[in-house]
Amino acid sequence: MAIRPEPALEALEFFAGGGLAGLGLSGFRTTFANDVDPMKAAAWRANHTGVLSQGDVWALEARDLPGRPTLAWASSPCQDVSLAGARAGLGGQRSGAFWGFWRLMQALDAEGRAPPIVVVENVVGLLTSGDGRDFVAICEAMAQAGYRVGALEMDAALWLPQSRPRLFIVAMRGLAGPEAAAPLAPFHSPRIVGAFERLSQGGRAAWAWWSLPAPSRRNTDLIDLLEDDEVVSWFDHDHTQALIALAAPLHQARLEAARASGERRIAAAYRRVRTENGAKVQRLELRLDGLAGCLRTPAGGSSRQYVIVCDGGRLRARRLTGREAARLMGLPDGYRLPKSETAALKLMGDAVAVPVVRHLSEGLLLPAALGRLAAA
Ligand SMILES: C[S@@+](CC[C@H](N)C(=O)[O-])C[C@H]1O[C@@H](n2cnc3c(N)ncnc32)[C@H](O)[C@@H]1O
Incomplete structure (x- = not known):
């Protein structure tokens, strides 16, 4: 029987840090990554073969972004989700890095190249920051662009011996992502349900309770990862x-x-x-x-x-140690860390845990993307 290669679905990785999102995105290939920080850019390049452009997301244009991406990932810095940016829109000031990213999605859309999947990862505090208006602004911007939008709270502790709850906003357009009729444990936490209730009618109409199964039981403890x-x-x-x-x-x-x-x-x-x-x-x-x-x-x-x-x-x-921190993010020991312990710990402290992204990819993003390919 002939073995067919996996379709190489293209992904763009913004606020890429050490590229841990890309490492977890099974079935996707990062064709372009961006980060402003020189230390992060060096770490990304030491561990990936693709293209990383180092610089401010606001300095990018649609023409800098290659191909027809299936997915765009944004682990935007948490302090930067500013309402001023949402209100000012494309012509606005450099108010929040997230809006610098969203402006690029809108520019790709104008060229008929908008990714059908957009994922925004952030701290859970984004659900309530700005009296809950930041989360509403992001979901409603996505809904206005024609995406179905849902959010999941995923704690790395389900996979790894580290307590690390994080928010994942998943938006899909033109795809049939698996949806549940109502909130599903464990990823639709009470905080997610509360944030959904603050959406406008339009935001709620576009909302999806993405269906993602719980993982099997974690089988490592901190004791197993120590030097x-x-x-x-x-x-x-x-x-x-x-x-x-x-x-x-x-x-x-x-x-x-x-x-x-x-x-x-x-x-x-x-x-x-x-x-x-x-x-x-x-x-x-x-x-x-x-x-x-x-x-x-x-x-x-x-x-x-x-x-x-x-x-x-x-x-x-x-x-x-930095190496222990990397293990706590689900990285293999072959991952090249910066020489300085402080830099290694900063890189890991900012990152997204690889098995969490892998679970999201294998259980939700990839099936949705492949479903479209199969239907085509
Ligand atoms: C929360 S971290 C994301 C880390 C990444 N997900 C990982 O796994 O390593 C946010 C990243 O955004 C970058 N960043 C902050 N402001 C930026 C901007 N204006 N343009 C581009 N990157 C920016 C930071 O350098 C940082 O690496």
């Missing part, structure tokens, strides 16, 4: 004690119980500033549930994640 104890740098005794002293008494007691068990147990921890009795205090927030906390960029004063290992009655602490 060997021999190759990492541990804090000395005083540093470890000072760190643990920042934990609340209940967390200290849990850690002590883990240590006293003699078993190998792992805690993941972040330092955070909390207000207690009117005063700001540094606290170490620990979790011992087998998950890492959500990776975030080490920039802007937020601390790096700590790993505390209890083993044989001993307790040691250190920082999470």
Whole structure:
């Protein structure tokens, strides 16, 4: 029997960072990627063979974008979804990177090359930012362009030992994507239902409850992804004690119980500033549930994640490494990270988890795109 090659569906990747979305988009081939940050662009190029244009999305024109893409992916920076941009439209100021991306989709549409699938990935906060108006503005811009629009809240913890809830807005035009009649667990969370209820009549008419099955049970814990104890740098005794002293008494007691068990147990921890009795205090927030906390960029004063290992009655602490962060995003060890740990952690803290994108692609995007090819 002749083996037919997979159709090479073309994808454009905006706000591409290290290109993790493209790595998860099974069945699609990224023909063009864009990111403004030189470190991200270098990481993308070190791991992909396609074309990445480094620069501001607002500097791009439709003629820069190749071919007839089936899909455009935008992991737009969360702080940049500004209503001013939505109101000002194409002629508006450089108000939000998302609108710089959307302007390109409109320009492709004018040339008859609009992608039938558009995915926007963002933090879940986009559902409620600007009193919920940012999410409404995006969905309604897509609805006005003739797309059916739906959103899913997907937590990387279903696939990987990292708590990382993220929002995926999926828009399709001219395709029969699988739809449910009503919200479906686990991806149509109460927050998604609340955001749907804030849409206008037009937005609701274009809404789709995309049907995506839940994945099978996760089979890795944080303990499985850690580097060997021999190759990492541990804090000395005083540093470890000072760190643990920042934990609340209940967390200290849990850690002590883990240590006293003699078993190998792992805690993941972040330092955070909390207000207690009117005063700001540094606290170490620990979790011992087998998950890492959500990776975030080490920039802007937020601390790096700590790993505390209890083993044989001993307790040691250190920082999470860039390679461990990459594993927590579902990357194989062959993925080339920047040499600087800070850059590697920034790259991973900003990224989208690969298995989440793969699940979305295999369960929803690819079937919809291939359905159209089959019907053609
Ligand atoms: C949330 S991150 C997306 C990361 C990507 N999904 C990944 O997996 O690595 C947002 C990206 O948008 C880029 N960015 C921010 N403003 C931009 C702009 N005006 N034009 C192009 N890229 C921009 C940032 O450099 C950053 O890499």
